[in-house]
Amino acid sequence: GAGVSQSPSNKVTEKGKDVELRCDPISGHTALYWYRQSLGQGLEFLIYFQGNSAPDKSGLPSDRFSAERTGGSVSTLTIQRTQQEDSAVYLCASSYDREDTQYFGPGTRLTVL
Amino acid sequence: AQSVTQPDIHITVSEGASLELRCNYSYGATPYLFWYVQSPGQGLQLLLKYFSGDTLVQGIKGFEAEFKRSQSSFNLRKPSVHWSDAAEYFCAVVLKGSGDKLTFGTGTRLAVRP
Numbered sequence: 001g002a003g004v005s006q007s008p009s010n011k012v013t014e015k016g017k018d019v020e021l022r023c024d025p026i027s028g029h030t031a032l033y034w035y036r037q038s039l040g041q042g043l044e045f046l047i048y049f050q051g052n053s054a055p056d057k058s059g060l061p062s063d064r065f066s067a068e069r070t071g072g073s074v075s076t077l078t079i080q081r082t083q084q085e086d087s088a089v090y091l092c093a094s095s096y097d098r099e100d101t102q103y104f105g106p107g108t109r110l111t112v113l
Numbered sequence: 114a115q116s117v118t119q120p121d122i123h124i125t126v127s128e129g130a131s132l133e134l135r136c137n138y139s140y141g142a143t144p145y146l147f148w149y150v151q152s153p154g155q156g157l158q159l160l161l162k163y164f165s166g167d168t169l170v171q172g173i174k175g176f177e178a179e180f181k182r183s184q185s186s187f188n189l190r191k192p193s194v195h196w197s198d199a200a201e202y203f204c205a206v207v208l209k210g211s212g213d214k215l216t217f218g219t220g221t222r223l224a225v226r227p
Contacts, residue, residue, distance in 0.1 A: 004156075031213065043203065045214035059214065091156060098213045099145065104157040 002026065004105035006092050012111045013082055021077045021108045025094030032075050033095075033102060034067060038088035046090075049075065050098050082112045115140050117206055119218035126194050127226045134189040134221050136204030144206035146187040147215065148178055152200045160202075163187060174198070199225045 005024045013019050025032050034046040045059040049069045060066075064082075069075040079086055089109050093102040118137045126132055138144060146163040161172025168180040178189045187204060204218040 033214065035215070042219050043205075043215075043217035045216070048214055050213070056214070093157075093215075095213075099207060099209070101147075101159055101162060102215060103159070104149075106156040 004092055004094050004103055006090075006105040006108050008108060009106065010109045010111075012113065014113050015084060016081055018078065018080045019082055019110065021079075021090050021110070023075045023077070023092030023094075023105060025073065025075070025092070026103060029094035029096050029103075030072070031095040031098055031100070031102075032069055033093040034075070034077050035091045035093065036088045037091060037107070041088075043091075046077070079110075082110075084112045086110060087112045115208070115216075117204055117216055117218040119202075119204055119221050121221045122219070123222050123224070125224040125226055128196050129193050132189075132191045132194045132198070132223070134202050134204075134223070136187045136189065136218060138185050138187070138204075138206050140185075140206070140208060142209065143180075143182060144208045146178075146180060147205040147207075148172065148176070148187075148189050149203045149205060149217075150174075150200050151203065151220075157203065160189070194223075194225055196225045196227065199223055 007022045030051045032049045037043045047067045048056040064080045067077045089107040091107045093104045095102045116139045148160040149157040151157050160176050161170045163170050163180045170178050176191050201220045201222045203220045205215040
């Protein structure tokens with residue numbers, strides 16, 4: 001079946017601009033996660049959605065970062081007023097249920113000039 | 114402090130040789146344990162996982178891992194490495210009942226010598 005998809009695959013933006021990154025999870029998966037992979041910080045958790053529960057935002061690095069998940073499916077990660085330190089690969093993962101195996105998408109490579 | 118440690122940043126092995134990648138965790142209780150592989154330009158692919166039960170876990174691509182509670186370790190092994198195994202390998206944990214986010218080690222980059 002189809003895996004997790006993310007778009008765009010690459011995004012280049014100027015400092016100060018807003019960007020939106022999209023994630024389509026595997027159909028039927030109730031849990032959705034965003035992670036960030038950067039040279040300085042490695043792989044780090046950003047935010048987690050589970051069903052209709054309030055999201056776990058504990059990993060978001062600043063209030064410039066936000067995410068939503070509409071209809072329990074597609075998720076959008078928004079970064080406002082981008083900074084150069086936001087340059088990273090943003091990975092989305094989904095799982096059938098909480099504490100189940102997470103399956104990752106190919107990621108969006110964000111470059112902030 | 115709670116952490117996942119992969120002590121080897123880079124490892125080079127010859128094709129056909131055996132491989133062991135180390136992973137140690139520091140948590141009060143045994144977490145769920147995972148190994149993921151990331152090939153250049155690719156996302157993360159699950160190799161294997163340990164939730165409970167048999168401490169020797171078989172995964173895809175001929176990999177296995179052994180959970181050793183006494184050593185807080187979950188080392189990844191493969192008896193004979195193929196050139197296509199060159200990639201970066203990440204050990205990760207989920208702490209049971211305390212949130213479902215994966216906490217990753219820093220990764221081990223594997224190079225395979227012809």
